[in-house]
Amino acid sequence: MKHKEQRAHRTDTGSPRGGPTDLRDLPLERLAEFVAGLGLPGKRAKQIFARLYRPGVFAFSQLGISREVTALLAQDAAMSSLFPVTVEKSADTTEKFAFRLEDGAMIESVLIPEDGRHTLCVSSQAGCAMGCGFCLTGGLGFVRNLRPAEIVGQVLAVMTHMVACGIERATPRELLNNLVFMGMGEPLANYDNLLTALSILMDDHGLGFSERRITVSTCGIVPRMDDLGRDIRVNLAVSLHSADDAVRSSLMPVNRTHGLEALLAACRRYPLGKKKVILFEYIMLKGINDSLADAHLLAEKLQGIPSRINLLPYNGSGDTEFSCPDGAQTLAFQKVLREAGFNTFIRQSRGADISAACGQLAGKG
Ligand code: SF4
Incomplete structure (x- = not known):
């Protein structure tokens, strides 16, 4: 695996x-x-492991292994898959996938095509406990954490859909250029399962996503930001939304526990590779x-932090x-911001007409 710093972490994989x-x-070492x-x-x-992460594989019988081994696995193991219950396509070609999990919980993933490249926005929890005021997912409240298989399953299900739609690439990994953990839930609040899912997704024996192509977004759970920086190499995004x-605190309850000073200090010590920056997301709210x-x-406030700032015009309903603004x-x-030296971009909403834009995921299915 490329992320050698990863500490030994154990997920309660057995069977919740x-x-x-x-x-x-x-992950591969546990599978071994x-x-x-x-x-x-x-x-x-x-x-x-390699065959488990091919799109379109849903059963042991598709792994291409001997009948004896298949029978052995079938006695003690399962392999879960996600299947979208709906796929909605926006006028701008963004696609939203709704998945019903085995206990009935709903989650969503969003596929964003742009200039021949594809970014998948992945959910890490059903619902979210963080309660950000501008976010529909926050309004749902927390349902539960996703298991690693449910996080990775979103990636496999969307890849399977892309292949079925005739999108061809030399390897499955090349179907998706970027994975961003910006869907439903706060990824760092489901830390161990997130880390296991990342190690599966990044393992060269499987899909082999490189650290450059994965971004984990947080609303600012400071201790877990330190953990993430120590445990794995991925890009970090911070939902900032105000420098006051x-x-x-009025927009994001997490700020009452981990205030701006602590959050920005965590950003300053986050280990960034060469030429790497932290992505700050800032929803523009009028007045x-x-x-x-x-x-x-x-x-x-951002002085001294290698940064890129994305301004996101608010796209909630009336x-x-x-x-x-x-x-x-x-x-x-x-x-x-540009005159102050910051790379700053205005990101137009994608998929707003199908409620797939930032802050709109509500798991209605
Ligand atoms: S913005 Fe993110 S962290 Fe905040 S409530 Fe929505 S999903 Fe949760």
């Missing part, structure tokens, strides 16, 4: 469901233990965080207390 071990919950426990030679683990402590004074404050205000806000 009380059934057989789901092989798609296991499991396979050894069945009395099979070690090389079998790599072979099984009081305003941020709340969109003044030029807010832009100057943001520039001041029945909330929030609205979007006009385009001129957003441009003026961007100008302040």
